[in-house]
Structure formats: structure tokens, C-alpha cells
Amino acid sequence: MGNLLVFSIVLIILYKIVHYLYQQVLTRGTLCTSCTSCVLSTSSTNQPDWLRQYRENNIVEKGAL
Amino acid sequence: MNQTNYSEQAKALAQLVESKKPDADRITRLDHLDRILAHPILGIVIFAAIMFVIFTISQVFVGPTISDLMVLGMDYVAQAIEQLLIALNTSDFLSALVLEGMIGGLAAVMGFLPLIMVLFFLLQLLEDSGYMARVALMMDRYFKKIGLAGRSIIPMYVGTACSIPAVMAARTIKNDRQRMLTVMLTPFVPCGAKLPVIALFVSVFFAQHVYLTALIYILAIGVIFISGLLIKYLLDAKIADDGSQFMIIELPQYKLPSLKLAFHVMLEQAWDFTRKAATLIVLMNTIVWMMSHFDFGLNVVDNPAQSMLYSVSLPFAWLMIPLGFGVWGLAAAAIAGFVAKEEIIGALAIIFVFSIHDDFSISSIDATRTALTSVAGLTSVSAFSYMAFNLFTPPCFAAIGAMHAELKSRKWTSFAVIFQLIVGYVMAMWIYQIGTLLVYRTVGEGFVVSIVLTVALVIGVIAFKQRYTLKVSHG
Numbered sequence: 001m002g003n004l005l006v007f008s009i010v011l012i013i014l015y016k017i018v019h020y021l022y023q024q025v026l027t028r029g030t031l032c033t034s035c036t037s038c039v040l041s042t043s044s045t046n047q048p049d050w051l052r053q054y055r056e057n058n059i060v061e062k063g064a065l
Numbered sequence: 066m067n068q069t070n071y072s073e074q075a076k077a078l079a080q081l082v083e084s085k086k087p088d089a090d091r092i093t094r095l096d097h098l099d100r101i102l103a104h105p106i107l108g109i110v111i112f113a114a115i116m117f118v119i120f121t122i123s124q125v126f127v128g129p130t131i132s133d134l135m136v137l138g139m140d141y142v143a144q145a146i147e148q149l150l151i152a153l154n155t156s157d158f159l160s161a162l163v164l165e166g167m168i169g170g171l172a173a174v175m176g177f178l179p180l181i182m183v184l185f186f187l188l189q190l191l192e193d194s195g196y197m198a199r200v201a202l203m204m205d206r207y208f209k210k211i212g213l214a215g216r217s218i219i220p221m222y223v224g225t226a227c228s229i230p231a232v233m234a235a236r237t238i239k240n241d242r243q244r245m246l247t248v249m250l251t252p253f254v255p256c257g258a259k260l261p262v263i264a265l266f267v268s269v270f271f272a273q274h275v276y277l278t279a280l281i282y283i284l285a286i287g288v289i290f291i292s293g294l295l296i297k298y299l300l301d302a303k304i305a306d307d308g309s310q311f312m313i314i315e316l317p318q319y320k321l322p323s324l325k326l327a328f329h330v331m332l333e334q335a336w337d338f339t340r341k342a343a344t345l346i347v348l349m350n351t352i353v354w355m356m357s358h359f360d361f362g363l364n365v366v367d368n369p370a371q372s373m374l375y376s377v378s379l380p381f382a383w384l385m386i387p388l389g390f391g392v393w394g395l396a397a398a399a400i401a402g403f404v405a406k407e408e409i410i411g412a413l414a415i416i417f418v419f420s421i422h423d424d425f426s427i428s429s430i431d432a433t434r435t436a437l438t439s440v441a442g443l444t445s446v447s448a449f450s451y452m453a454f455n456l457f458t459p460p461c462f463a464a465i466g467a468m469h470a471e472l473k474s475r476k477w478t479s480f481a482v483i484f485q486l487i488v489g490y491v492m493a494m495w496i497y498q499i500g501t502l503l504v505y506r507t508v509g510e511g512f513v514v515s516i517v518l519t520v521a522l523v524i525g526v527i528a529f530k531q532r533y534t535l536k537v538s539h540g
Contacts, residue, residue: 002153010163014351017344 095319099199108203115196117279119187124264124278128180135179139172158365162354170350170411173418174342177261177410181338184260186331188225193322197222202316211293214238217247221289224254225282226334228464231256232471246296248471249481250289252460253488255281257334258406259456265410269434270448281456288457292488299530342407349404350411353397357416369394369416387511387518388454388490389447389497394440399454405461417441446500446509450493458489491522 102108122128143164150160191197200222205215216238224231231251238244255263263281271277356374360366369375370393378397385391385399398412417436437443443451459465459482469478494515501509509515 002150002155003159006150006153006155006159006163010159010167013167014348017348020344021348 098319099316102196103199103203105203105206108199112200112203113279113283115191116282117276119184119191120279120282121276123184123187124180124267128183128264129268131179131183132176136172136176139175143168143172158358161358162351165415166351166354167347170354170415171342171347173414174261174346174407174410175339177264177407178335178338178342180264181257181260182331182335185226185257185334186327189327189330190322190324192222193320193326195317195319198316207290208293211246211290212242212297213246213250213293214240214243217243217250220247220251221254224251224256226257228252228254228256228460229467232464232467235471245472245477246293248468249296249484250292252464252468252485253288253292253457254285255456256406256460257338258461261407261410262402262452262455265413265433266448266452269437270443270445281452284453285456288488288492292484295526296484299526299533338407341405345405346407346411349401349408350415353401353408353412354415357397374416385454387498387509387515388493389450389501389509390441390443390454391510392441395443395451399451399458402455403459403462406455409455413437413441444505446504447497449500450497453496454489454493456489457485457492459485487522491519494518 102111104111146168147160147164150163155163201215201218204218208215208217217235219237220231220234222231223234228251231254232248235244235247235251238247263278267274267278353374356377357369357372358365359373360371361373361376366372374397375393378393378400381400382391382393382396385396390396394413394416397416398409401412402409413436414433417440418432437448465478465482468481469475472478472481498509498512498515501507
């Protein structure tokens, strides 16, 4: 029971991390989580076309992103 | 009639308005200060001294003191979690994954957070005082010699925090050649992510020579200059120079720096670091731990030499023999560092430090020293070589992506990455081989190979130059 509980918590934590990093890649166009006020977040020029299209089709934009 | 009215109005205004021209010939005390701080030679010495003081305060006195307290706190939390896992009858394997892979690796990286916070607090004070604009002016005359603009110092200063915004800051440089050179050379500046690597190796191997931390940044400037000259030699025929190498910069008034602003910047840097550590570093540490405990058949292995990580990193370890650290674990950590340089610390902790602990505890400097010297087999010279390799090879993949976005060319991005790899590799090789000769009075491992590689490099540079010049001259 303890193993199952710990394993579940580990999986949830890792899923949350992967999901967060995935969102960062979609937002910034690259795997970078360094800066709070990121120029990449507000600039779509650095993103490849397929990523820009995916964002337009699937992601609900917040604010100016 | 209208002209008469205007004339009368002008006379009336002239009586009301007093114009006062500034006395441009008057030399103030601040002008005298600028003559000293921006002096071509004295200014460099003063800059080096100021940086030495900043690094000494952040890396020797204040930073480590706070770091020790933080490590104590993290150790307490980790041991509490260990007790909880024992109470839940968790298997040893799962406990090790949580304590070593996730928490231990994270704690090893987070231990350097206070050093980073203090450093950026002091750097912000320096910038807010107005001094850094003088540094930019001072560096202009030197940067011109390698084809850079004085304005290039700004991306490089930003690069002390992170290479990605630094590379993007090069966008303000209008001259194409200067911008390309700046993008290629800025990653040589040790960023905030590389600082934990520097701090770890200096504290473990060079505790009596803490000035080496500041020396690393001076070395980085030297690498930038030499690399700039080399690129200029290799590609001068290709990158056109339109002569616009002047720099116009406003020198702000000197002022007392704002503690509030510096505190705000420090907290922002701390939050960025923590967020990165708690996400990307934890994930990478988990992957490194899993790869070091499983083979390709997904069977649990007790001997790391049978693990996936060993198999993947061994070929790279062979390549690093002439550099003095042909050990699979060190190669694995260096490879992991291309995702995030802080991950080098976490990977070293997982591969070496925790492997020698019977009871889990947050790694201490003594444990790290034992691990890196006895287990990894590093000497002072090879440790410096390892540090140089990780500092001067390309930064993280995200920074490479930013370079590609600015260079807008796969050819130039590939050139930049290969160039940085060669610079980092050769620097580490020369540091190890020459250092071993000077310090230990013997030849290092792979000495003959290093001679062959050096000769091959010189021939390669000359051949590249001749071929490139021939190609350009023939259109």
C-alpha cells in the first residue's frame, strides 16, 4: 500500500512537471524556464510554423501571448 | 504687418526667457572619476578588482554561510521524508528514487541558490550605480579589434545571468557582422546556470584559491577575444564590414544604487532559479537516476557499470581521455549539462556522491570532495579542465535554439555550435595537458593524442581559411 501511494505521488509530480515544461515549450518555442518576464513568451517570431499553428488551433491564449 | 508682429513678439519673449548654456568646458569631479574608471588600462584593473571583490563576498563569505544554513534545512526535510517513507514500508528502490533521484539531486543544486542570490544582488548594485556603462565604453576600444561593437558588452553582461536573453539582446546591434559575432561569442560568458558548477569545483578543489572564481570570468573574456580573432581570421572575407563600428552610449550620472531594486532583482533571479530547479532539474535528475539503475532490458542493476547511462556515456568518456576526465560518470554529467548546466551538479551527486553514502543525507563539501577525488578520480588540474569544458562548450539546447533564431541560418548555427564545441574541448585539453606537465611534472593521459589533435586543429584552421578564401574569391 505504501509503495502504491508513493509511486502514485511520484507519477503525479512527474506528470505535473512534464505538463508544465510542455506548456513552456508551447509558449516560448523552446525548452527554457529561466526568466519570469521572457521575451520569447511574447514573441512568435522564434517559433516554427507548425508550433504557431498548433497554438492557434489548440491553446487558449491569455493576454497578449 | 505680420512680420512686424512676430518681431515684436520675439523681442517680448526674449525679455522673459533666460537661456543658459551648459558649461561644456567645466570638468567636474565625476569627469575625473570617469577618466580613472574608464581608463584603457587602469579601468581594466579596477574592473577586475571590483569583480574579484564581488565574487569573494558572494562565493566565499556571505553566500556559503547562507548556503550552509539552507543545506541544514533541506537535510532536515529530507530526513523527515525518509522517515515517512520508512513508516509507509516503501521499498528500498522506490525510497532511493525519491530520496536520491528527486530530492537529493534537487537539493544538491538548490544549495547554490544563496550564492547566486548574493552575486546578482551585488551585480545589480553595480549596474544601478552607473558604472557598467563606463565598462561598456572602456571595452569598446578592445572589442573593435576583434570586429565587435562596444555595444556587444551589453549582451555579454546580460549573459552573466542567462545566455538566451543575452543572445536575443544582440538584436539591437545593427551591423550584421558584429551581431553574428556577438551571438557566437556571448555564450562563452559564464551564465547563472554555470555558476553552481564553478562554485562547486572551486570550493572542493581550490578552497585556498577562491580568486579563481573571478579568474574564470576574466578567462571567459580572454576566450571571447581569442575566439573573435580566430573567427575574424577564418571568415573575414565572407562577413562584409560596412565600417559602422562606432558606439553611441549615454553615460548615466553616478548615483547611490537602490537597495530595493537590487533586492527585487535578487528575488526575481532566485524565483527563476528555483522554478527551473523544481521542474527541469528534478525531471532530469529522475531520468539520470533511472538510467543509472536500469539496463536496456529495463532490469534493475546494482552495478552502475551495467546501466543504460554507462553504455550511453562510455563512448563520450573515451573522447574525454585527453582532457583528463575519461570517466563515464563525468561524461554523463557533462552530456546532461546540455539540457541545463545546473544538472551537472545533480548528475554528479546522483552518480558519485550518493553512491558512497550508506545512509542518505544531503551531500556536504567533504562528501563531494571524496566522491570527486576518490570515486571519479579527479585531480586539481583535471577538475579545472572539467570546469573549463563545461563552461566553454555550447550552453543548453535552449540557448542553441536562441542562437539559431538570431542567426536565421542552419549553416551559421552549425558553425557556431561546432566552433564552441571545439573551443571548449581544446581549452580543456590544453589546460589538462599543460597543467599536468607544470604541476605534476609528468605527461597526462592521452598526451600523444592531444599532440596529434592540436596539430590536426592547426592544419584544419589553415586549410579552412585557404578553402574559404578560395571559394569567396571565385564567387
